Amino acid sequence: MITGAGKGMGPAISQAFSSEGAKIVILGRDMTALETLKEEIGPKASVTVIRCDVTSASDCEAAVSQAETAHGRVDVLVNVAGGTGPVGDTAWETTPEGFDEIIKLNMGGCFLMMKAVLPGMIARRYGKIVNVGGTFGMHGRAGRMAYSASKWGLRGITKSTAIEVGPYNINVNIVAPGMVDGPRFRTKVMPGMAEAAGRSEEEIIAEHAAEYALRRISSAQDVANACLFLASDVSRQITGIDLPVDGGWAAL
Template identity: 80%
Template sequence: MKDRIVVITGAGKGMGPAISTSFAKEGAKLVLLGRDTEALDVLKMAIDEISSALVVKCDVTDPAACAAAVTAAESHFGPVDVLVNVAGGTGPVGATAWETTPEGFDEIIQLNMGGCFLMMRAVLPGMVARRYGKIVNVGGTFGMHGRAGRMAYSASKWGLRGITKSTAIEAGPYNVNVNIVAPGMVDGPRFRTKVMPGMAEARGLTEDEVIAEHAAEYALRRISTAEDVASACLFLASDVSRQITGVDLPVDGGWASL
């Protein structure tokens, strides 16, 4: 990945820092996108010790902001080689389909699906013109396998699979690979503070009991880490995966596809 120009959305939080750092260690030049520039500035300081990074404030649900972010990336570093769409949210947790509000549904669809679409729309013309590009969308295994209490989130990630696969067909003739990494449960602050409390309350269990239940469902009997997801993103963004496009790669210890 040396000297590749890599745009990463949602870089400052959740899995973003681990994914960004993995690319920096391979020599990529990073454009870090997000709404919270304070978190991005902290990440940039760490990345600048091993590579170089540009921070750009961007709301991925805003078409103009996405286009401006790509313009800023190209002005600073040059043409974008890789886009990694990490930005996303959890949506309503523990709510049934009939308890989910239209507003809650629309919000997570716009973020998890619309955000990826708008960023892809911003980078693809350049990639197509140069006949080179790698796009990695971060989805989720609940977009491959239904889950009670996560209907809106599941819908958003299921839809992202369709966006990814259709775009892979369209961009393939121009040497642009478009794939999706589908994490299972990923341990970290969001998992511990946003997902687990809601699931535990809905189920009448402790958070530790819910975590143990999830781990028991996986063949490897363990929850994934952000570094596990980062490795998968790096693989699909590199040229060693040159003949792979339109796939969903579960990173879940063996659940969705087994």
């Protein structure tokens, strides 16, 4: 099961799992985006589309029930669904509504999906959960307080749950992307940061790349590869970790 599959990094992650032969269940609110993704993956693949608002407990429970009915079990959950929150706002400029909204989505959405899928995984004594966090949840960033708080909180949810479900042979980890080039990065994040800094988007992008050891911004495929690794049995002895996919930014 892959949440937030239709947008952002979701399509690349969905394509990556499908290319490995996985039967995938793609979730989201935008059914047009999900159906388009299903067509792009191709008719030979096993792709089930389910509408799901991850901030709704009933939606999450219904989605897991539908997936288990269709396929018998859910082996892997990848929580991609999330948002950026206020961009460029200081802590004192962030509204309570803006703060609550991103916490509910980035933390609450992962919690609700995990809560829905874990009983089945525990009963079968097998499961892989990969939460997509962010390096701003490992290293603070001015102008991104609310987003950073949501990703710091997701780390706590992930690590505590990993301890609880470890005895049931279930791995729970975080992939923490840095800046990821793509539509949302170009149309929402960069314009907001450029406006707040009073500089061009090209200058802001170049500044970010210069902060990374590898001097380049990550791609959605980089993130997808990390998700595949943590969802596979190659990583059977890894749980409760943050895996930065950021060209070395968090380590510097």
